[in-house]
Amino acid sequence: MPSCLTCIARKVKCDAPDSLSDCGNCRRLGEECRRHNPVPMVVSRQESKQFTRAGTKRRRSQISCLDCRKHKRKCNGELPCARCIRMKRECEYDTSHGKEGTFHHSYSVQAPVLSSIQTSPSQTSHTSSSAAGYQSGSVNSPYFQSDTSTQDLDPLAMFAKQCPLFPEKELMKSLVQQFFARIAPCRLFGFLHEPTFMMKIDQGYGGRFDEFLLLAAICAAATKVNHEANKQMWESGVEWARYVLQQLILDLNRISVTKLMTLVVLHEHEYRIGNQSSCFLITGLCTRYTHILQLNVEYDNDILCQNSSLTASEKESRRRLMWCCYVMDSFASSGVTHLQLIQENKIEIQLPMSDEHFLFERAIVTDLTPDTIDHRAYLVRLMSIRNRILNYVKRFDKDRDLWDPQSEYHSLLSSLQEWCNIIPENWNLNHTTIYARKSQGLLSPLIELWIFFHLCYLDLYRVVVPGLSPAMRPEIDAVQIAAPTDFLQSSQEACFNHAVKLTRLLEASIQHEKDGPLDDPNIIIGAHEAIRALVSYAKVASSRINDDTKQLLAELVDISVHHLRLTQKRIPTAILGLRRTVSIIKNSGLAYLNYTNLESDSDSDSSQERPGLEEQLNPLSQFSVAARGLSERHGKGTSSARVGSECSSSQKSMFDDDNLLSPGRDMFPTSLEGWLTSNQFGDFI
Structure with a gap:
């Protein structure tokens, strides 16, 4: 009687009593006892890993993984x-x-x-x-x-099978090109080396999983350039971004520069679709990545990359990524010290080099000469000044009198003027540079740079122009009483002039809208602040303005509203800025401003009644928008504003940033149990 196939393959004696019974060897191994092979001789690699030539399930692996081989363990x-x-x-x-x-x-x-x-x-x-x-x-x-x-x-097809609705290769490539053309030049998103990245895509984009997540995030952000152009692609991009964010959250334990890049691109995607809460939290995650990756210091002391393990483009990419996170953190904190996670004095890297040096992988030492830097370095310096301004306007009452030449107020004005003086001619704002940068695809960063410049002035003038600050503060009213008249009038006129220049920039972006100036959601704040400054000036200087000025004011307001309407078509979340802007116009009471048939935001004035940090910030800032979207809030009296009005001085000092964690101070003045049961700060229990 012939032996079964299992015993033949194992070269042992088969003890089956007859051809219809199972042998003891097969029963012991849990195998089917067969006398003929129903499975043909396997030839494929995958089948040979699972079955033997006898057709039985393979019990030994033909190959072990690298980790099992390294540790000499069974695989x-x-x-x-x-x-x-x-x-x-x-x-x-x-x-x-x-x-x-x-x-x-x-x-x-x-x-x-x-x-x-x-x-x-x-x-x-x-x-x-x-x-x-x-x-x-x-x-x-x-x-x-x-x-x-x-x-x-292939690797890309494998990833596309998992990521929902991921585009075909040609569409994907066009989206990547759109990202580099319309998003990367803005602010500091140019941390990716475009030639290397595009070459990798042309070669099939083989890489690790987090690199494919970066690719998907780039494609998702590229779909947020113009909602009106392709609404279906807009929604597909939302799905890609959601998938990428899920994968990153599931794998937080692994830290890499590529993942940080992916988070930064996701932040821009969320910002453009109006998810300000996500932006605020992603910003915090990005700053922690910079801490653990130590991007705030140079990779090594070999700046010129003569003996470094990284190339010039890799080092510059790290620097740009760090400065990008710094700008993101600055926008999220809005000058509030305890919200800012990146300390400027701890950043010990050089400013971003110009694109020409970066693209051609030249290692240089950057300085303030036009040959080594471009708009990104000037934006970093401007953001540093803006952080000082926003921090100052929240505590200006502790400084010297504003009209004192030795005050910090005048020091900040001097810093802004110095910044303006170092800007090279090819980045100054005139008709020549507008059309020159337009031909280079850099019109958006040019307009954005100067909008931020004028916004810095408007932020600083909050302390001297009533109504310009989001919060009605007694200190501002005190300045109006104590300050010399000529100081107040000159400051108000300067504020008006900067608002006019900012509005003219908005007009230029409307004129060249096809070239991308309306793509940046940050400009929405520019239009909002321009109208608020114009309306505030019209009210405080009503006795000094003539009919020509009134006509100019009406024209400028119309330009800003028109800009917001056009932006809303590209970025639907601009509706928030439009409604709040229209509310400012309607509530101004100025009859010569045309605000008929304009829909306003019914919640726009509620910030004055709502206690908390958000009342001190711009109503369109990330923190303010995120705070208004909370589904649950603390009870009455839990915010610092309400504490200041209803609690004793000793209780109020407990919520002071300078005293809360000071050495030797107990956070709870009495026992924790007594503090909770007294319920003195609101309905906690």
Whole structure:
């Protein structure tokens, strides 16, 4: 009687009594005892890993993953293997393909709430670098289920199968190009080296999983340039961004520069769709990334990259990323000290170099000469001045008299003038530079730079122009009583002039709207502040203005409102700025301003009644918008504003930023139990 196939394969004696009975060996091994092979001789790699030539399930793995081989542990050959899942490690296999060399196939695991993800394989030459040239980790969670249907796909196709509605390669490439053309020049988003990134896409974009997340985030942000142009693509971009954010949150334990880049791009996406709460929280996450990656210091002392392990473009990419996070943190904190997580005096890197040096990978030492820097460096310096201004207007009553030449008020005015003096001619604002930068695709950053400049002046003039500050503060009224008349009038006229110049910039952006100036959501704040400054000036200087000035005011207000209407078509969330702006016009009581048939925001004036930090900030700032969107709020009296009006002086000092965590001070003046049961600060219980 012939032996069964299992015993033949194992080269042992088969003890089956007859051809219809199972042998003892098969019963002991739990195998089906077969006398003929129903499965043909396997030839594929995948089948040979699972079955023997006898058709039985293979009990030994033909190949072990790199981690199991390194630690000399048994590997079951799965993708990923059981040990890597248990140890929460990246599972990577090394297989040879004839003369093609060695290829690394890495697999990662995901949480069960999402579809299974398989980290894309990449060539050895690419695994050591991220999209900007940095080594990065891959997603690794303990719930991966391998998908054998994606193993024969190229890396990009594998990722596209997992990311919902991810575009085809040609559309994806056009979105990346749109990102570099319309978003990267604005503010400090130019931290990606465009030639390297585009070359990688042309070569198939093989890389680790977090690099594909960066690619998806870039595509998502690129869809937020113009809502009216393609509403369906806009919604698809929202899905991509949501997927990327989920993957990043699931893998917070792995830190890399590539992930920080992805978070920064996601922040811009969320900002453009109006998710200010997400922006505020992502900003905090980005700042913590900069801390742990130590981007605030140079990678090494070899600035000229003569013996450095990083190239000039890689180092510059790190610098730009750090400065971008600094600007993001500045916008989120709005001059409030305890909201700002990046300390400016701890940043010890040079200013961003010009794009020409960055693109051609030249290592230089930047200074304030036009040959080494461009608009990004000037924007960083301007943001530093703006942080000082916003911090000052919240405590100006503790400074010297504003009209004193030695006051900080005059020092800030001098800093703004010095900034203006160092701007080179090719970044000054005139008709020549407008059309020159337009031909270079840099019209948006040019207009944005000068809008921020005039916004800094308007922020500083809050302390001398009544109605310009979002909060009605007694200190501002006190300045109107004590300050000399000529000082007040000259400050008010200067405020009006800067509001006029800012509005003319908005007019230029309307004229060249096809070239991108309306794409930046930050300009919405510019239009809002311009109208508030114009209306405040019209009210405080009503006895000095003539009919020609009134006509000019009406014209400028119409320009700002028209700008917001056009921006709303591209960025729908601009409706918030439009409604609040119209509310300012309607509530002004100025008959010569045309505000008929304009829809206002019914909640625009509620900030004066709502206690809390948000009343001190711009109503369109991230913190203010996020605070208004909270589904739950603390009870009465829990904010610092209400504490200041209803509590004793000793209780009020407890909420003072300078005293709250001072050495030797107890946060609770009595016992914790007594503080809670007394219920003296509101309905806590």
